[in-house]
Amino acid sequence: MKPRTRRIAELAVEIAVPLMILAAIFAWTASTPTFYFPPLSDVFERFGNTWLFERFGSDAWPSLRRMFLGYAIAVVVAVAAGVALGSSPTLRRATAPIVEFLRSIPPPALIPFAIVVIGIGDDMKVFIIAFVCLWPVLLNTIDGINGIDPTLKDTARVYGISGRDKLLRVTLPAASPQIFAGMRLSLSLALILMVISEMVASTNGIGFFVLQSQRSFAIPEMWSGILLLGILGYLFNLAFLIIERRVLAWHRGARASTLG
């Protein structure tokens, strides 16, 4: 096959196969609808009725607000703590067992703790999301700072760059590829914990809606919520990749040139 024909054929496959899978689900659920797997057209219809935009303000928006608030707090705290721990080996060694232990706690186990200490309001959910998102960013920031090229540090010292300038122009940029890797991991965790925290104790939110729909046997509604979560996860991931590509454009360029 010529390269050009091959490229077109591959693109065709990439577009056609997902559509065929979708069509197959559509046809299968339409011809033999069961109680748990309603026709896909019903799910789409409920999706339109529910999320565009009747319950968007009452359920989707509070969820997203909590998620981004928790995520933002986590990133800020983790980068700050990561810089502190990354620049002091003694501090890092001293806190290592505490960090290792706290990050090993499966986050849902902390929800009862958060309920007792903070209550069942928004604060509790933001706390849980922030606590969970903290660790990947923190550990990656520490690693990133440890891994900074010694030549870079020495050069900065020779030029007398120190204090704030060094932090903002040398340390953070050099560690940013790793920090971003941690942030990407945390983003998917944030979505997961948003849902869990709403399923355990909440009166609104997407997780609450999905669980409530299941308990009242509103199966197409339940699927519409699951579909929304899938779409959100996909979009967040996509948006993050675009931002990462822009912010780290210099890094990709630098790597490409050294790798030949």
Next chain:
Amino acid sequence: MLAPFAAVVLLLALWELVVRSGLVSETSIPPATGALGELFSLFGDSAFWAAVGQTLEGWAIGLGIAIALGIPLGLLIGSSRWAYRALRAPIEFLRPIPSVALIPLAVLIYGQGLESKVFLVAFASFWPLLIQTIYGVQDVDPVATDTARSFGLGRRERMWRITVPSAVPYIATGIRISSAVALILAVTAELVIGAAGLGREINVARSGGDLNSMYALIVATGLVGWALNLATTAGERRVLHWHPSQRGVAT
């Protein structure tokens, strides 16, 4: 060696002090001595070990299913250009669906017991394994494959002698990630749908107002997670002792 030990003691002393001095109310946080005392008495309690066993049971079965499905599928998809292109979009769409969104579905289909827990664990830990395996297969050094081909190795032999060994570091990382995810989902299933295990015990302790035991159980759950982390990291190091990424660590 002394600094980490001192930091832990300091933290526990701080916990004790903050509670004893009344800075935080004892109705929300018990003193460290209370929670830790309860933790030690838990270690002698067979019901506690049964709960640990139930959590680990869900973790192990679910992770096992994910490994049995994820690695072969990853090898298959990764080694075929066409399969990869055809399935890339569906995988990218399914992967970020938070597995917890499927909790209601799991309850409907499998009820509230072990099956639901295993389903959720398997679903969540399947994706990291699949993706890591695909990356691993695609990252095989072309020179190695070409060399094998020029020595006349067939497709199957190339798979076993070149592709699989080169992908093992990626697969090991996948297992480590999946193991952590699997524990999270096992505890979530216990907490949200009430499947038997540590998560349910924590919730029971909370609703019974038994704070000492709730905190002790949370710490115990953390210890389980920590032990699993150590085990997977040690396992990875053992299997990959030949790989450059591990050589530095071993010294």
